[in-house]
Amino acid sequence: MPPPRHVIAARNGVAAVFGLNGLAVASWFARVPAAKDALDLSAGQLGLLMLTLSAGAVLALPVAGVLAQRFGAARTVATAALAVAAGLVLAGVAAGTWGWAPAVGVGLFAIGFGAGSCEVAMNVEAAAVERRLGRTIMPRFHAAWSLGTVAGAGLGAASARLDVPIAAHLTAMAVVVGGGTVAAVRSFLPDERAEGQSAAKGGGLRAAWREPRTVLIGLLVLVMAFTEGTANDWLAVAFVDGHxxxxxAGAASFGVFVAAMTVGRTLGTVALDRWGRLRVLWATMALAAAGAAVTVYADSLPWHWPASRCGASARASASRWA
Known part of the structure; x- marks a missing residue:
């Protein structure tokens, strides 16, 4: 029996939100070299500036779940996306027009906080849609996010190639992300706010963290998230300044990275079914390490692109599926 039409609409809306979230963050990452040059920053100064985005994302994690529980996933996602859009505009204008790094930092914090909040709330909605469908569909939502990053990287590379000002580019992306998300959340499922579950879950959560395997899994996720985050922040800059x-071309190298991540997320379940989680985990972590090493130390561009591609697909398979 086919699922109800409103569930299909919710599935499509969630996929669109995932894609738009990926589009937003990739739009900024693809233009990091342009922002660095416009602000005349050293590598260390750029690192401090990028830290504001990470700080916003980290601070969003404990808050977003509470907001989604209180106000619903749709409202939380829409509000978070508008924060991302505002951050894109501010970061683009501050970097490309004002040349004022502190304002860029404020914009990046808004992007990080909004994207982090959106990620939590949209995963809540995705889980609800998956339950209604009665089959596994979460990997497709995360593949949609990766497709959004591919689109963002491609548009960023094209904008850099055509000398589109960073302010104009990011403002256009902000309009697409903000408007598209507000439209997409209208198809979300009605709120399903569970009552009285906090206390019941608390004991189980504490017990889980006393299990050594939970800590080990957390450490592995941390390592692979660090790998992805480093590539997001520095890959384009490394190609421009280092190579x-x-x-x-730097933005295009980031595009190769996120395209490979899309492939890894799409095919990860196939690899798991065939070889099992442990083998996939070790193989993809080794591939990620090799890709990172070749990207850093290779002397010619033909080596760089396969390296970033291998490292990306490995990171995606290891951290998401294994």
């Missing part, structure tokens, strides 16, 4: 390519 002497153009800003467009």
């Amino acid at each position: 002497g390519v153009s800003e467009a």
Whole structure:
């Protein structure tokens, strides 16, 4: 029996939100080299500036779940997406027009906080849709996020190639992300706010963290998230400053990374079914390490692109599926 039409609509809306969230963050990451040059920052100064985005994302994690529980996933996602859109505009204008790094930092904090909040709330909605469908569909939602990052990286590379000002580019992306998300959440399922579950879950959560395997899994996720985060923040800059390519080529290298991540997320379940979690985990972590090493130390561009591709698909398979 096919699922009800409103569940299908909710599935499509959630997929759109995932894709738009990926589009937003990739739009900024693809233009990091342009922002670095516009602000005349050293590598250390750029690192401190990028830290504001990470700080916003981390601070969003304990807050977003509470907001989704109180106000519903749709309202939380829409509000968070508008925060991301505002951050994109501020970061783009502050970098490309004002040349004022502190304002860029405020914009990046808004992007991080909004994207982090959106990620939590949209996963809550995705789980609800999956329950209604009665089959596993979560991997497709995360593949939609990766497709959004591919689109963002591609548009960023094209904008750099055509010398589109960073302010104009990020403002256009903000309109797409904000408007598209507000439209997409209208198809979300009605709120299903569970009552009286906090106390019941608390004891189980504490017991889980006393289990050594939980700590080990957490450490593995931390390592692979660090790998992805490093590539997100620094891959385009590393190609431009370290390997002497153009800003467009640097953005394109980031596009290769996120495209490979999309492939890894799409095919990860196939690998798991065939070889099992442990083998996939070790193989993909080794591949990620090799890809990172070749990306850093290779001397010619033809080596760089396969390296970033291998590292990305490995990171995606290891951290998401294993």
